[in-house]
Amino acid sequence: MDSAHKTRLSLDPAAIKGRGSASYVAGRYAVTTAQAQDDGWGSVYEDADAQSRPDTVVTEESARSIISRNDSPDIAFGQSVNPYRGCEHGCVYCFARPSHAYLELSPGLDFETRLFAKTNAAERLQNELARPGYRCAPIALGINTDSYQPIERRYRITRGVIEVLDACSHPFSLITKNASVVRDVEVLASMARRGLVSVYFSVTTLDNHLSAKMEPRASAPHSRLKAMRTLADAGVPVGVMVAPVIPMINDSEMERILAAAYEAGARSAGYVTLRLPHELKQVWREWLQLHYPDRAAHVMSLIQQMQGGKDYNAGFGKRMRGEGPFAQLIQQRFQKAWRKHGFGRLPPLDTGRFVAPRKPTPQLELF
Template identity: 75%
Template sequence: MEDANKPRAPIKGRGAASYVHGRYAVTTTEGTDDGWGSVYEDSDDTPRPRTTVTEERARSIVSHNDSPDIGFAASVNPYRGCEHGCVYCFARPSHAYLDLSPGLDFETKLFAKTNAAERLRSELARPSYRCTPIALGINTDAYQPIERRYRITRQCLEVLAETKHPLSFITKSALIERDLDLLAAMARERLVSVYFSITTLDNHLAAKMEPRASAPHAKLRAMKALADASVPVGVMAAPMIPMINDRELEHILEAAYEHGARAAGYVLLRLPHELKQIWREWLELHYPDRAAHVMSLVQQMRGGKDYDSAFGKRMRGEGPFAQLLQQRFAKAYARIGFGRLPPLDSSRFTPPRPLSPQGELF
């Protein structure tokens, strides 16, 4: 008997295909096919999921981590959820903390921290604050589409520029070009670096995997614009997925270098928590002929499981296929001529004056 809860077709403009239940959900719902048509059947009368944005006031904005395989210790996330809809996004399970679906809710029910710049200024002004480079927009992209309207990332960037605080970006969006005036000025003082995450150079594949992120050619164009303005730029070929995009690894690195990237990295597909189900649904809808083979290779790189979260393994995997990928990357990295981006300078940081109800008297 056919499963009535299984999606029958992708949803245009969305990465996830269903409302996968979060692991903390108290109540869940199930669709049942009563014989009058599938609960997932698409028609002109069935509205597609619309994006909604909830404005919220953050109590704190700078997050800290001590993970040994992550290259930053502090981060700021202006938004929760991400409209880019990348089906492979490791951050999707974070929506479960809100009692929302890591599936469609993650890319349609977004939260904007409208006081982020205010909180950032306040936290940087604390006497106990110690400057370390901030990664701006890590859990979700700081330059996702709603940033055009809310400009929260721009406001945070202005605070960091004013205080000469170093920062870095990883983004999938060409919208970062909008802030080139601030980025170029900060780059002259070694205060900023930018990595572009490029998963594929194939527009058709990108439209399936990351439907509302910038197209591959737009990312490369933005990369060149930043590099031409002397902003240090790198590329993350991520995630690498066996039998889906792994064959593009060298081509991504070559294209990025031609457009100004001078550092590079890669990350293997990660499937924590609910992302396992979301990814399997996507595979069955888009590549049913190879879905089992893809997951077999993924499990071979994860000790027989869909995912291994152990530090040192979660980014690179293990086994012959993972080793081959690592060797290919190392050879391409050396052949193309990649190196390291200049280190960021924390010595220039000047704490902002705390906001005072009396204003500035002197």
């Protein structure tokens, strides 16, 4: 952005190839916003055109801590590690987009173009696991943003984190929508043999065209299924998340996604419905109007029916699955398909093998 306190807004948002968001939606903590106005010379349109094709910029940063903890009653994990902030996948529906507002950046285009790589993540993780008071509990890897987004190929921060967990036999799970996870299949398979890892794939649609619109830089659906099969064949417990389920956009695919995932080796399955916290409401409405103007009003009506008449209901027990007749129908369909294919639960992760790493010291080891 032009400054830490200013958000750029394009004149007339238009779909951008390779990006999920179409504009710099203002963050809720932005002090000021800038609106382009033509002065008669036309230069404003040149500036707007340049802003509509933003490059991906990665900032390296040192994290002061790396394990995040939560006590939410509707989240299955208590602690997580996120190697990156922002996500180049550009999923328009991503619930993590509003977190960029804390950086005084836009939850729109900035979220997928202004990325932050925690280059000391592995070192910080080793230090935190070595603390005397640490109690081993499974870590969820890459929850706020995908640990295997495209820049992982360059930075390999996720790989470094996994190597730390492997060395001390610490259990973890991860969820991704990038087939590049297979690059780490050997270490994942080794940890799986010790009951230390499970991998979930998020599959939103099997339609390549819809995927390219909603999650433009994530792996294509068939690539995710192929990666799922590779891990399953290597002995890694694999599951699938149909996420998010969106009325009149991808809800009709639920049964097909579950069938394809089971065929590819997934043995556990779950789903969540679309969540629209904070600025994500605007990002989503903008995308919907650009790509599906003929059904935008109907889609939002069904979403609101599932969210107590609002775009989003943050209440525990409701925000993940919604409520009302349409939400109940989705749940019934999911349960029927779940039983039909024989999905179950993945094996529990083993916390008993954990051996705390030695805390690094500035002095050389003499013995």
